[in-house]
Amino acid sequence: MRNFSLKKSTILAIFLTLAFTVHGQGEVISNRAVIDMSRAGLSPEIIRAKILRSDTNFEVTAKALIELKEGGVPDDIIALMLERADSALPGTPPRQAAEPAFSENTPPETEPKPEGHPTERPVPDPKEAIRMARTIAFKKSSAHPSRQNLEKALLKNKDFTRLNLTILRYKEEADLFVEIGYVSGSWLTHRYVYRIFDRRSGAVLAAGETTSWGSLADNLARHISRSLLSIMTS
Template identity: 55%
Template sequence: MHRTLTLTLVLFFTVAAFAQNETIDNKTVVEMSKAGLSSELIVRKIGTSHATFDVSASALIVLKKADVDDSVIAAMIERSEIAIAPAPGFSESGPPPVATPEHVMNSAKTIAFGKSSLQPSRQALEKELMKRKDFQGLHLTIERYKDSADLFVDIGFVPFSWITHRYVYRIYDRRTGAVLAAGETTSWGSLAENLARHITKSLMASRSGT
């Protein structure tokens, strides 16, 4: 019985790992759509696979003519914006590292967000942050691009956490690459709201040196 359970678990994780390494493109999406898969299933597949989508205007027209659902096309566009690298790149010609996270946090004026996961949408996260009084008290301006920000927050989904739905984040000094704070939360309830709350707490703790 124990051996059977072990073999089942090994097979499950092997299949899951293969699914995550699978690469899908526009043609794959069209084929899934024509096969009758629901838009929800296709969007989920997009979020758990490597993707090489062509989201040019002409490619979007082809997708629409193939009756691909708008929610699927939107997911493809957002997926194509996700940075491949798990952490941001930093210039070797930048200034030397600042002594403490507290110093960096207190001198920072701008912040940007990036993610290696499909969820949450950047707009939803920014909306939740701007609603919070504690985040407003940090006087940080949210930038669209990390190259123009003092701080950069990288968000990612924890592999194989389909039951617990765990997401992790790291807060970087964008100029030096130093990790200033890190944490995790889950998508239970509202992922954007949970991340906004935890990220704000991490920013405040780093500012106070606690």
């Protein structure tokens, strides 16, 4: 009976997630909608999927955050709401309406070519690109880890401090940027992959993967730092 209930709950969660994907494209999710979903008993995974697949208009004042907490919204969902609100601030680069799940077959994201320059930028030597870099930024297509946890893990990583890189909020301003994504379908292994780009040319300098076992932020910080350092010192 317990196994039957578990299977029934799993099927319901999958059905609701698919329903959100199909019907949530034009819907704008607000604080009240998140509170209502939490009070209705929807799991954090379903609420997260709904937020990532919808346009959002979140209020993140101190009063609003208190109302979210009192409304039963989990902390990781509140953190995700803060990130989505940051990406919609005036004067910041526009976000996509829905972040796609990461796929190993997804081609690397490249920078748009400047007008009046029809030829591609030359691909830099990876070692030289990293040696000359002074700044780095991160882009995530997954809710985890939070930006704050990842930055904290990087700043305390000894290999990363040796690189002498300053972390920036937006990739358009950085010398290097890192794309991080959850590998869709890796429910058992919890795989996350990353790709390190030279921002100016769009060239992939390094790539790797890790899992969320233990601390995902620490795992990513360790692997990303080692990838960069191994190229620079090769």
